[in-house]
Amino acid sequence: MAAGWSVMDAINRNSKAAAEERPKARFRTRDISVKKMYSNDMNFYSRQDIEELSNLILAVGLIENMAVTYDPCEKGEYRIISGEMRWRALNLLLEKGYSEFEVATCQILTPAEEHEEMVQIIVANSYRTKNIKDQLEEAQKLKESLQYMKEHGLTLQGMKLDGKKIRDVVANIMKLSGTKVAQIDGINSNLLPEFVEQLKEGKLTFSAAYELSGMSKEDQEEMLKAHEEGEAPTWKEVREAKRAEPEEVSESDTLPGQMEYPKDYEESEGEEESDQEEEPEHEEEWEQAHPESITSLCYSCQRYADCNVKTGTCENCDQYVNKAEAEKTDEQRYDEEQAAIDRETKRKLQEREQEEKMQHLPSDDKKKTIRLSCDTFDRIRNKTQTFLIVKSTEISESSTIIAMEFREGRATGEQMQLRVNHLEDSSTSSALVDGYCVIGIEEA
Known part of the structure; x- marks a missing residue:
């Protein structure tokens, strides 16, 4: 992830004059009918299960306010900046007859320039779990909007973009590493549309898509034709196709009777060995292997140096190898x-x-010692059990015994003294066999 700049700085640190005039922890809100709001055409995110969200709102209410801007048109009065899924869920509840959900408390944002509004929408959706389709579109729209704002001297919530690397700003907003943002940008810029669709549909892995984006359009088209009727190409197939391109050797480089070597033989041999070292043992999946959480799992991984996603936000990974243990x-x-x-x-x-x-x-x-499980030990200590069945050897009425607590065959160190206040054995009860007795106990 990019260092030295944070989108939160851009949102929270405006110019000194503006900071003095604007409240630090307050914003304008208004209760607005959902019927007066309308969808934002710039919102490109995938729609999740609205039915499930409406049931959640019905159960616990609307937990988070929506954000809107006042811009009347034939669709309505307030355009939604953040909370379109909540708005759709509230409309669904209205259709089902829950009229109490018609009015929602909304944050009122000042109307912004088109590209700045796009950035606002993306920042407002930073919490959601995004599929690869959302990530590709998000990176593309962020890059276009921020580039436009930088070239035209526009600010991001008062923060100038001069001197800022657009890729670093995009990485910070998307909460991704600069490496991954660069790979996504390569896919958006160079990958054939047919392969892009396969990637969005989950037929093509991210690793294979990134390798394909490094090939020429002609080579990509040949690869597409080779897989027209079959499955999408794998990472290994793409890598092998890129390696298979032969180097042409002209006749002028050889003499009659001389063995023909490729041009710069020693260099090419060294490169081949280097490539073999870099090639992973199996294809690396991008999404499933790297869930999100603030931990340092990656830094203890033996494969960290060769991983194509170096991050500090991974808590579990199907390719993780503990470096300390492995070495x-x-x-x-x-x-x-x-x-x-x-x-x-x-x-x-x-x-x-x-x-x-x-x-x-x-x-x-001298006192008789008996072993008790943790459960029995606790029941006796809590006075919910007042008897035990034990061997009658060396136990008599009014004697004192020591009970020791054991867990999984091991002593825990806990013990207590028990006084025998009653005793029944085979001589007094036909239900007991010789050598065993039932004793009434209480903690001494």
Whole structure:
């Protein structure tokens, strides 16, 4: 992502004079009938499930205000800048008879020049999840609008665009890396329309589309003809097609009886080896591999240097390889395994030592020790269980026993003393077998 400039700076930092006159955290709002609003022709984003959104608004209300600008025409009075899906959902609720949703609170924006309004629409939609079709159109429209504004001396919310790289501004607004924006721009500028449609429909991967955009129009047309009746070309097929172009060697470069080598043989051989190193093992998918979240997962990945999407906003990736784990030597792995064995051995020795101490207490203070699961231990401590079934050895009425808590076969260190207030065994109850008893208990 571009550094040194932020679209939030452009939105929040106007000239000093304007900043003194304008409130910092307030804006004009007005309750407006949805029937007076009309759709913005410049809104190019895909329509999501309006039915689902209307049900959500019906359940919890309209959580976020819409933004409109006053521009009366035959369609209505207020043109929508932000919130077209919410507007459509409110109209759907009206059609179903929910008249209480006719009026919505809206932020009133000052009418802007056409290209500045396009930027406002894109910034207002920065929250949404976008498919590749939306990203291609968003990057193209941002580039055109910002270029126009820069050339005509227009400002972005008071911020001059002079001295700013348009690609960096686009990357910042779209929350993408400059590399990806450059790749999208290459696709928008050079890829055949037929391949662009395949990309938008999900038939062509982003990686393959970007490789195709680096080919001449003639080569792209040949590739298109070769796949007219089949599936879209894969990344590997495009790469192989680009490598397959032979280098012509003129007769003047050779002598009779001399073995023919390609021109600049040593250089071409070096380039071939370099290409083989750069070629990934499998085709890289662009969208599915890089979800969004603020983490530093990419920087710990072994493939970071070769990845075509270097970002600090990835929390999960189907191509992630932990660099620290992958680069461990056999000696390091062996040391870790031995350390884990040593810790487990130490824990077992401590448990055994603790049990032996309990077994060797003086006869007057010696107490029976029993093991309890975490659930049973908690029920007894909370007084929701007042009995236990145990072996009757060394247990008698009015004796004291020690209950130790165990989780998955390991002592947790928690224990409590229990007093036996009642005892039933096979001599007093025919339901019990020899060697076992039911004891009534309470915490001592």
